[in-house]
Amino acid sequence: MKPSNLISLDQALASVLDQAQRLDAPESVDLFLADGRVLWADCISPLQVPPLDNSAMDGYALRLADVTAPGTVLPVSQRIPAGQVGTALLPGTAARIFTGAPVPPGADVVLMQEDCEALESGESGEGSGGDGVYGSVRINVLPKPGQHIRRAGEDIALGSRVLAAGTRLTPAALGLAASIGLAELPVSRKPRVALFSTGDELVLPGTVAPQDMRPGAIYNSNRYFLRALLLRLGCEVVDGGILPDHRAQTVQALRAAAQDCDLILTSAGVSVGEEDHVKPAVEQLGELGLWKIAMKPGKPFAYGKLRKEGGGFAHFMGLPGNPVSSFMTFLVLVRPFVLRLQGVQDVAPRTVEAVAHFDLPKADARREFLRVRHNAQGGLEIFTNQSSGVLTSAVWGDGVVDNPAQTPIARGDRVRFIPFSELL
Amino acid sequence: MKPSNLISLDQALASVLDQAQRLDAPESVDLFLADGRVLWADCISPLQVPPLDNSAMDGYALRLADVTAPGTVLPVSQRIPAGQVGTALLPGTAARIFTGAPVPPGADVVLMQEDCEALESGESGEGSGGDGVYGSVRINVLPKPGQHIRRAGEDIALGSRVLAAGTRLTPAALGLAASIGLAELPVSRKPRVALFSTGDELVLPGTVAPQDMRPGAIYNSNRYFLRALLLRLGCEVVDGGILPDHRAQTVQALRAAAQDCDLILTSAGVSVGEEDHVKPAVEQLGELGLWKIAMKPGKPFAYGKLRKEGGGFAHFMGLPGNPVSSFMTFLVLVRPFVLRLQGVQDVAPRTVEAVAHFDLPKADARREFLRVRHNAQGGLEIFTNQSSGVLTSAVWGDGVVDNPAQTPIARGDRVRFIPFSELL
Numbered sequence: 043m044k045p046s047n048l049i050s051l052d053q054a055l056a057s058v059l060d061q062a063q064r065l066d067a068p069e070s071v072d073l074f075l076a077d078g079r080v081l082w083a084d085c086i087s088p089l090q091v092p093p094l095d096n097s098a099m100d101g102y103a104l105r106l107a108d109v110t111a112p113g114t115v116l117p118v119s120q121r122i123p124a125g126q127v128g129t130a131l132l133p134g135t136a137a138r139i140f141t142g143a144p145v146p147p148g149a150d151v152v153l154m155q156e157d158c159e160a161l162e163s164g165e166s167g168e169g170s171g172g173d174g175v176y177g178s179v180r181i182n183v184l185p186k187p188g189q190h191i192r193r194a195g196e197d198i199a200l201g202s203r204v205l206a207a208g209t210r211l212t213p214a215a216l217g218l219a220a221s222i223g224l225a226e227l228p229v230s231r232k233p234r235v236a237l238f239s240t241g242d243e244l245v246l247p248g249t250v251a252p253q254d255m256r257p258g259a260i261y262n263s264n265r266y267f268l269r270a271l272l273l274r275l276g277c278e279v280v281d282g283g284i285l286p287d288h289r290a291q292t293v294q295a296l297r298a299a300a301q302d303c304d305l306i307l308t309s310a311g312v313s314v315g316e317e318d319h320v321k322p323a324v325e326q327l328g329e330l331g332l333w334k335i336a337m338k339p340g341k342p343f344a345y346g347k348l349r350k351e352g353g354g355f356a357h358f359m360g361l362p363g364n365p366v367s368s369f370m371t372f373l374v375l376v377r378p379f380v381l382r383l384q385g386v387q388d389v390a391p392r393t394v395e396a397v398a399h400f401d402l403p404k405a406d407a408r409r410e411f412l413r414v415r416h417n418a419q420g421g422l423e424i425f426t427n428q429s430s431g432v433l434t435s436a437v438w439g440d441g442v443v444d445n446p447a448q449t450p451i452a453r454g455d456r457v458r459f460i461p462f463s464e465l466l
Numbered sequence: 467m468k469p470s471n472l473i474s475l476d477q478a479l480a481s482v483l484d485q486a487q488r489l490d491a492p493e494s495v496d497l498f499l500a501d502g503r504v505l506w507a508d509c510i511s512p513l514q515v516p517p518l519d520n521s522a523m524d525g526y527a528l529r530l531a532d533v534t535a536p537g538t539v540l541p542v543s544q545r546i547p548a549g550q551v552g553t554a555l556l557p558g559t560a561a562r563i564f565t566g567a568p569v570p571p572g573a574d575v576v577l578m579q580e581d582c583e584a585l586e587s588g589e590s591g592e593g594s595g596g597d598g599v600y601g602s603v604r605i606n607v608l609p610k611p612g613q614h615i616r617r618a619g620e621d622i623a624l625g626s627r628v629l630a631a632g633t634r635l636t637p638a639a640l641g642l643a644a645s646i647g648l649a650e651l652p653v654s655r656k657p658r659v660a661l662f663s664t665g666d667e668l669v670l671p672g673t674v675a676p677q678d679m680r681p682g683a684i685y686n687s688n689r690y691f692l693r694a695l696l697l698r699l700g701c702e703v704v705d706g707g708i709l710p711d712h713r714a715q716t717v718q719a720l721r722a723a724a725q726d727c728d729l730i731l732t733s734a735g736v737s738v739g740e741e742d743h744v745k746p747a748v749e750q751l752g753e754l755g756l757w758k759i760a761m762k763p764g765k766p767f768a769y770g771k772l773r774k775e776g777g778g779f780a781h782f783m784g785l786p787g788n789p790v791s792s793f794m795t796f797l798v799l800v801r802p803f804v805l806r807l808q809g810v811q812d813v814a815p816r817t818v819e820a821v822a823h824f825d826l827p828k829a830d831a832r833r834e835f836l837r838v839r840h841n842a843q844g845g846l847e848i849f850t851n852q853s854s855g856v857l858t859s860a861v862w863g864d865g866v867v868d869n870p871a872q873t874p875i876a877r878g879d880r881v882r883f884i885p886f887s888e889l890l
Binding site: 073074077088089091092093094096098123124125126127141142143144192196197198204205209212213214215216217218219220221222223224225226241242243244245246247248249250251252253255257258259260261262263264265266267268269270271273274287363364365369392394395396416420427429430431432433434436437440461462463464466 | 497498501512513515516517518522547548549550551565566567568616620621622628629633636637638639640641642643644645646647648649650665666667668669670671672673674675676677679681682683684685686687688689690691692693694695697698711787788789793816818819820840844851853854855856857858860861864885886887888890
């Protein structure tokens with residue numbers, strides 16, 4: 043048996059990210075459809091926000107100098123709803139103003155309506171300035187200079203960078219782009235990923251009832267979660283189905299997929315077992331590196347390149363067949379890779395410190411990702427069956443502890459926690 | 467001016483959740499399309515996983531009693547790839563076996579191939595048992611009882627509950643459902659949400675260039691992030707556009723939306739300002755509660771009900787118009803509400819403890835959600851302009867500090883952090 047390369051996860055990640063050049067050819071998408079896409083170029087603001095000094099409150103705009111003491115009554119000389127622009131404020135008067143409306147020239151403060159009292163026309167006993175239509179206002183609380191005025195350009199300066207290239211767009215980012223008037227954004231195109239499972243023992247759910255499964259057959263589950271993960275990461279998925287354990291058919295399927303995809307992703311078929319046809323097929327069509335990564339779950343992993351007929355190549359990544367291994371390997375290697383293909387620079391999930399409410403007296407020789415979840419006390423509990431062949435632990439858990447090799451854990455220890463929400 | 471109700475966020479949340487009955491009429495969706503949907507009924511397993519005792523490794527299945535010391539050589543009597551079933555193991559022989567293949571009757575242990583050495587036929591000097599085709603194997607490491615055998619039913623017992631009703635489906639949950647042979651899942655139907663913005667000052671991005679904006683006009687940004695947030699939460703969005711500041715048109719639009727939607731969501735138009743037509747329109751069509759919530763950003767909020775013509779009602783929620791207030795109010799009130807409409811019970815975001823690397827000497831009288839982000843040292847930094855009218859702070863930040871009323875923060879203090887990834 044040829045020895046495979048045993049490497050650390052960090053080495054493996056650095057190697058695959060080295061190969062992840064941003065895909066060429068951006069596309070312009072409507073802002074309504076841009077959530078989750080990755081920005082191709084910086085967004086520079088063509089305007090300032092707010093465009094004019096405006097009111098942060100519903101209330102009254104006035105001159106600070108006109109208010110000498112609480113109880114002062116000023117006639118209301120104009121009324122400025124949001125969306126309209128007032129005229130220069132007559133001295134000795136106030137303007138009724140609403141949130142977002144431009145502050146009229148001459149006013150230097152806005153008083154919120156809760157701090158004053160609206161009086162009917164004539165009620166104030168004063169007549170100067172206003173025409174009487176709007177009545178007058180009694181000021182109960184002395185305003186502070188500049189109070190409740192949002193300054194022009196305070197939120198976004200003209201020409202400033204509002205969003206940086208490589209940003210993965212979120213709802214908030216879409217809102218921000220809209221606020222500077224953008225209706226479309228230049229984004230990286232979606233990586234096209236061909237997804238294959240391998241193995242004659244695999245049966246597609248729905249095609250054979252549980253009681254009719256032949257001995258040794260199992261339902262294909264990897265295809266479902268890998269597809270969903272890829273979609274969440276902004277990929278277009280070409281479902282290649284289940285590859286038969288047959289060399290020529292494997293070569294044919296991979297060759298076709300390489301033509302029009304950016305990445306071929308397989309699960310199972312890349313360990314050193316004799317039944318694997320993916321490995322020789324990829325070697326025939328390009329090049330392949332088989333690694334054993336010092337991580338648990340998820341030891342076997344392959345990265346390679348498949349030649350396209352017109353030149354260039356498609357990336358190849360081979361995941362282990364065990365669902366938990368496949369899931370975890372995807373999260374730590376494929377996820378950052380497909381984000382990088384789209385131009386995201388910061389692909390590391392944010393980890394937080396948490397407290398173990400469990401013991402792991404016998405640590406693994408490999409770096410281990412333990413499926414855990416928070417309990418009511420805020421500590422982490424561990425899923426008892428960490429070696430399961432199904433994804434129960436990943437459904438039960440709300441994240442993983444990233445535990446270094448050879449590191450036992452005792453109750454109360456502080457550990458590195460990665461929430462699943464950071465990985466999806 | 468009528469006093470509005472000032473209530474705590476917790477009171478407001480409890481009140482709206484009280485109204486959030488799960489929507490009737492589940493639907494069955496293909497597993498490929500079920501990511502993010504909410505499970506209507508428990509998933510009970512119709513089978514056990516693994517179906518048979520099987521091998522966790524590529525290696526050799528044998529009888530522990532046949533291996534007395536390291537160096538023992540056993541003839542290989544059969545070969546069992548994954549997907550096939552072997553025959554009862556001949557005494558004194560080993561079976562070549564691959565990961566996932568059923569362990570043959572009689573074998574009680576699996577030896578991983580790294581712990582043995584395959585010998586060509588005849589090389590071993592022994593002939594008993596095997597027919598010579600498969601050669602023999604030298605066992606270099608003594609196996610432990612039961613080693614590398616995954617037991618039938620170990621991961622999922624027949625009849626056990628694999629996923630609970632009310633679970634929001636994730637990629638891992640889809641994989642788990644697939645592994646018990648399910649091709650479709652019963653899920654809650656998508657809440658149908660009519661989304662409106664209000665205000666004559668609003669302009670849709672793309673319709674007017676920045677230099678042509680009339681004074682006082684601003685681009686509508688709420689519509690974009692609210693729509694994206696609703697879609698992420700599994701809703702179907704009916705975009706009602708911008709409501710004009712006109713009473714009869716507002717009534718007409720809301721009446722129509724109430725007919726075929728579960729929830730009407732508006733931004734702006736529910737404060738005590740005189741320019742608001744949404745409030746009287748909702749009161750005309752049903753009932754409305756206007757609240758002032760003791761939270762910052764996001765004071766004004768409305769919940770009501772709009773009568774449907776055929777009986778029943780649509781929910782109404784009115785958000786503040788300021789984008790940051792609208793965003794935050796959505797996350798803490800609308801998000802849990804629309805999840806509960808789908809049957810999710812646990813709608814509270816998970817908070818974590820973090821360390822402030824900033825000072826907030828003057829705390830607000832209201833509970834405040836401060837936009838912050840982690841720095842390289844793992845502490846939280848605060849966005850300087852917390853009162854902004856645009857979403858820069860929410861784009862810059864990776865979450866919020868949930869800071870109780872009247873609670874100053876000093877550098878080094880431990881604070882409650884809610885990552886945005888928990889809220890999206």
